[in-house]
Amino acid sequence: MTFSASYVLPAAFSLAAFFSASPALAVTQMTVQEAARPSAYSHLFGTPADAKMATRTIELRGQNVVRVSSGETVAFSSGTRIGAWNFTPRADNTTVALSELLPAMPGGAQVYVLIERSPIYSGN
Incomplete structure (x- = not known):
């Protein structure tokens, strides 16, 4: 054919x-x-959480960098507002702007969250 x-x-x-x-x-x-849109990539770093489930609360007082553990659930407070985030376990250290995760959080515009590498991926 x-x-x-x-x-x-x-x-x-x-x-x-x-x-x-x-x-x-x-x-x-x-x-x-x-x-x-704000928080278009926030799902790469975890999910919003209930503040009651947080292992600790970080009060935002003008600091530029906040360190969290990979897999940790952390509550962030600023004035009367509180928001929590459950961080996904990660194979590497990374940073993300808090305004990317919790855009409505006052005082979070200049704060970066340093997510430490998860011990799950350490190879030990």
Whole structure:
């Protein structure tokens, strides 16, 4: 069975029209809009938690860096507001802005959370 150019050429144009259609543009715009939202990547660092489940509470008093253990649940307080975060166990040390995790937390705009490496991944 052989294909003639009369079948191949129109099929190529049909595929080109399919791939250049506007739905691909809509998907790209939606991804950019989601990335522009505050806390778009917060799920990579854990999940919000109930303050009652926190192992400790850190009061925000103008410090720039707060250290937490990987896998720890920590409550952050600022004035009358309190918010908690359950940090995911991580294989490496990393930092994240507190405003990325808890955007409504007052006093958390300039605070970075240093998440220490989990002992699970230490190899010992």
